[in-house]
Amino acid sequence: MKNELILLKLGGSLITDKLKPFTLREDVLKRLCTEIRDARQEKNMALIIGHGGGSFPHTSATKYQTQKGYVNKDSKKGLSVVCNDAAKLNRLVVEELISAGENAISVQPSACCITNKGKITDWSLNNIKKTIKDGYIPVPYGDAVLDKSNGCCIVSTEEILGYLSKELGAKRIILAGKVDGVLDSKGNLIDEINHKNFKEVKKHIHGSDAADVTGGMITKVEEMLSLANNGIESIIINGLKPGLVKNALLGKKVRGTVIRK
Amino acid sequence: MKNELILLKLGGSLITDKLKPFTLREDVLKRLCTEIRDARQEKNMALIIGHGGGSFPHTSATKYQTQKGYVNKDSKKGLSVVCNDAAKLNRLVVEELISAGENAISVQPSACCITNKGKITDWSLNNIKKTIKDGYIPVPYGDAVLDKSNGCCIVSTEEILGYLSKELGAKRIILAGKVDGVLDSKGNLIDEINHKNFKEVKKHIHGSDAADVTGGMITKVEEMLSLANNGIESIIINGLKPGLVKNALLGKKVRGTVIRK
Numbered sequence: 200m201k202n203e204l205i206l207l208k209l210g211g212s213l214i215t216d217k218l219k220p221f222t223l224r225e226d227v228l229k230r231l232c233t234e235i236r237d238a239r240q241e242k243n244m245a246l247i248i249g250h251g252g253g254s255f256p257h258t259s260a261t262k263y264q265t266q267k268g269y270v271n272k273d274s275k276k277g278l279s280v281v282c283n284d285a286a287k288l289n290r291l292v293v294e295e296l297i298s299a300g301e302n303a304i305s306v307q308p309s310a311c312c313i314t315n316k317g318k319i320t321d322w323s324l325n326n327i328k329k330t331i332k333d334g335y336i337p338v339p340y341g342d343a344v345l346d347k348s349n350g351c352c353i354v355s356t357e358e359i360l361g362y363l364s365k366e367l368g369a370k371r372i373i374l375a376g377k378v379d380g381v382l383d384s385k386g387n388l389i390d391e392i393n394h395k396n397f398k399e400v401k402k403h404i405h406g407s408d409a410a411d412v413t414g415g416m417i418t419k420v421e422e423m424l425s426l427a428n429n430g431i432e433s434i435i436i437n438g439l440k441p442g443l444v445k446n447a448l449l450g451k452k453v454r455g456t457v458i459r460k
Numbered sequence: 461m462k463n464e465l466i467l468l469k470l471g472g473s474l475i476t477d478k479l480k481p482f483t484l485r486e487d488v489l490k491r492l493c494t495e496i497r498d499a500r501q502e503k504n505m506a507l508i509i510g511h512g513g514g515s516f517p518h519t520s521a522t523k524y525q526t527q528k529g530y531v532n533k534d535s536k537k538g539l540s541v542v543c544n545d546a547a548k549l550n551r552l553v554v555e556e557l558i559s560a561g562e563n564a565i566s567v568q569p570s571a572c573c574i575t576n577k578g579k580i581t582d583w584s585l586n587n588i589k590k591t592i593k594d595g596y597i598p599v600p601y602g603d604a605v606l607d608k609s610n611g612c613c614i615v616s617t618e619e620i621l622g623y624l625s626k627e628l629g630a631k632r633i634i635l636a637g638k639v640d641g642v643l644d645s646k647g648n649l650i651d652e653i654n655h656k657n658f659k660e661v662k663k664h665i666h667g668s669d670a671a672d673v674t675g676g677m678i679t680k681v682e683e684m685l686s687l688a689n690n691g692i693e694s695i696i697i698n699g700l701k702p703g704l705v706k707n708a709l710l711g712k713k714v715r716g717t718v719i720r721k
Contacts, residue, residue: 275595279563283554286566290551293544302540305547307568310587323584326571329606334536345590 204245204331204369205448206360207235210376211251211341213438215288220258223291231375231444232299238448239301245331246448247363248296248303249356252341255288256281260343260353266317268349278351281343282309289340302335308342312362314354315347319362328367339363357422364431372431373447374419375438380456381420391457392420393427423458433458465506465592465630466709467621468496471637472512472602474699476549481519484552492636492705493560499709500562506592507709508624509557509564510617513602516549517542521604521614527578529610539612542604543570550601563596569603573623575615576608580623589628600624618683625692633684633692634708636699641717642677652718653681654688681719688721695719 209231216222239246252260263277264270289305296303312322330337339359346352360372381389383403392400397420404417423433436443436455446453470492477483500507513521524538525531550566557564573583591598600620607613621633642650644664653661658681665678684694697704697716707714 275563276558279554279558279565279596282565283551283558286547286551286554290544290547293540293547297537297540297544302536304540304543304570305568306571307566309565310567310572313586313590321584321586323582323586325582325584326574326606329574333606333611335540345587345594350594 202243202245203371204247204367206247206249206364206369206372207444207448208356208360208372208374209248209250209292209438210374211253211255211257213253213375213377214250214292215253215255217254217257220254221284221287222254223288227439228292228295229299230441231438232295232301234442234445235296235448236299236301238445242449244448246336247327247331247360247369248292248336248338249360250288250292250338250340251356252285252288256284256341256343259284265343265351266353268346268351274350278343278345281353285340285342289338292340293338296336296338303338304330304335306330306337306339308339308354308359309344312354313345313347314352316349317346317352317354317358319354319358320347322362322366324363324366327363331367357419361422361426361431364426365429370431372423372426372433373444374423374433374435375444375447376435377437377439379437379454380435381416388454389456391459392424393459394424397424420458427458427460430460463504463506464632465508465628467508467510467625467630467633468705468709469617469621469633469635470509470511470553470699471635472514472516472518474636474638475511475553476514476516478515478518481515482545482548483515484549488700489553489556490560491702492699493556493562495703495706496557496709497560497562499706503710505709507597508588508592508621508630509553509597509599510621511549511553511599511601512617513546513549517545517602517604520545526604526612527614529607529612535611539604539606542614546601546603550599553601554599557597557599564599565591565596567591567598567600569600569615569620570605573615574606574608575613577610578607578613578615578619580615580619581608583623583627585627588624592628618680622683622687625687626690631692633687633694634705635680635684635694635696636705636708637696638698638700640698640715641696642681649715650717652720653685654720655685658685684719688719691721693718693720
């Protein structure tokens, strides 16, 4: 039987200190990598791990307004700098996964894909398919990339994992952040979001806790809801709570917000 | 007029201390990046800069015999480790190019290409073409990649630059190492190697000064000689001598070994 392919996102604000530039939350990352390894030792699964940029590319992406495209004479320098900053965190994540015993391999989005208005249009997937087939864990990440309409843009981890899940036929995405899931205005967890309740729920969704160049929680939910139409179920969980990522990978019921059709 | 596209290799043993693992020759790299920027300020040119891995992936590539493919149960771990080690040096090179004022963007070969017996067979070049067109400097590097026949292999910077020069129609490759060019058994510089004199010259070529998982000087010359059939001229120069890389980029006559048809 072919192993299930699961896509896991480690949020940028989960694995870095969003308020201190280039500051890894080493203890959190280390524990998460251990949970991933433990889950894979318990059960065969194919995995793609994407991660956000957090405080690594955050300062430069904001400074150069990379999300808006080529807006001034520094925009191209900006793209180079943001790509470099994003890749620095990727090195640390891959290094930690390898230390935990996983055969992780970086996947640099800016070398692989082109977007149009922030949506991935070109990505030859021969490499990533072979990487998964051979048992490795590909590790893409939120990155600055070339954009057909705007020159450049930020491609979010959600966009990347969404694209890959559709193209590779994955059915499950786990988004690990630093909150319990999607919270309403009173701070209560919303257990499930679907097309039926989204309109109502949207009014009460609490925004992202920090400025985020790729949009806050609502954008994430909308992206996941659009994927739900392709039969892809997502769950947003709290990666700060030990055991949740492991249990979610194993398909166990965990506290979080499920987004399904 | 379209700018000339030049491919420049910075040798691994030029920019790292081959005898000390993970040791950058920071002063050399810094000067070379300045020369590159100065040359580009003097004359418009499109540029791809590839670099070898030197002492960064050398230890792991040797330990895991990555060049030989999947040879034992540790080979897949080996591929992950070597890719990670090679990417570490790439970060430093791109960082230094950006510091010098160049808009450099990494190109991770293990995310982009697949080889068959060490020769690149699959590489979708949309990204790198757009990167060059928009005025950036793509920076690929010698890396460990997936191989159709052997599972994995090391793809050398020469193989990468050779492939790109053919596919992108470049006519000039500059290989900067830490010797004056190809030396004969007496240590004298061979000014030119072509198909006519190669057989004779080969007998006297002095090997690489250090163990090299991608083959020594003879392999490099053979690769360049094969490219010469496609009208691509290469020159091997000494990157330790200040000014040579700059002058070579500007098309000036410099001391070195020219390899042409």
